[in-house]
Amino acid sequence: MARSWQLWLSRRPLRRTKTPSGPQMLSPNDAALYEFLYEKNGRLTVKETHYADNQTVRDGLSGPPLHIHLRQTEYFRVLQGELGVVRNEKKGVLRKEDGILVIPPGTRHRFWPHTPIKQDLIFHVWAEPPDVDHGFDENYLRNALGYVRDCAQQNIAPSIFQMALFGWSSDTIFICPPFWVPIWILVFAQYVAGHIIGGFLLG
Template sequence: MARDWQQWLSPRPRRRTATASEPRILAAYDVALFEFLKEEDGRWVVRETHYIDNEIVRGGLSGPLLHIHWLQTEYFQVEQGVIGIMKNEKEVVATQEDGIVKIPPGTRHRFWAHSSGTEDLIFKVWAEPQGLNNSFDENFLRNFVGYQRDCQKENITPSVFQLMLMSYYSSTIATPPFWMPIWILISVQYVLAVWVGAYVLGYEASYPEYNSAEKSQSRNSKKSI
């Protein structure tokens, strides 16, 4: 529980919506639906549906900012519509016919519903290897999406320190659009996320209201990395 001075210094939702057991959750402003699935081979995947009728989606803003996963390869598989992916300096446009799009570790990337699409964008996304501590996984997405939706409900701007803390403990870092050594990006994010976000402002990397119980232990430790 945040102290009063931390709440004053960096406002946050007074109440977190319990979504840990929900098989699907809505993003802030209803831009996208996240469905948490397990494939026959045991892999977790998330099916995202970005709604074309939403102006944020049509504006190409329903996906994340430019970022890097430093431990895992990320995969996208479109089921409907058109996805745009910025992969380093190259824009990739993909549909169902293009199969799986691979984003290797260390690649600057972001994704969005491409403007050429005329229907909802539906795709599966996952990262490998799976089962790592502090990795991009289902629980990161549950925390990241759940927190931002609760901020929207209470008309609060999401804290960049909270978002960076959640991302840091999923081995994900924000990045500028130009190349920069990953060790510098990790170091800067560590200071802002852990020193400022966690120790000064009292944020957590994960919350039980959002987090799937079976993977909550490692994400709740601020000393894991």
């Protein structure tokens, strides 16, 4: 049971939706569908469909915040539509004919449906190597998406400490300003916010 000072420091949803056990789930505001696809070698590929008729998507807000993967290379392949991408402050647009976009470890990046959106955005995203302990995986996506979705439904801003804890458990840095900061400082800040405050103090 959370104490009052814990709720004051980090509000949390009063009700948690049971995370679906099927091979897909919806993002906050029903903006995007995430489908978990596994290849024969066990590698997870996530197929994301961002719906053009959804207001969150039309506003370009259905993608994740700026973040860094510490040990994995992330790959994107657009199947339909246009994906807006920023890598280390450089913006671009990825289309089907552009092939695969590679995001090396340590790159500050985010992605979103490029606006104005004319059709559903559909793309595949995966990470290599796939066997990094606590890396980009289905468990992390289900937990993080489910938490942010519950916050949106209950009109609660996601806790920075909870998001830092999700990031800490997935080898991903979410305490990531838009300007350059040494990665070791970001790792330390997320360790304090996520592991010590979020995990130890706030439970």
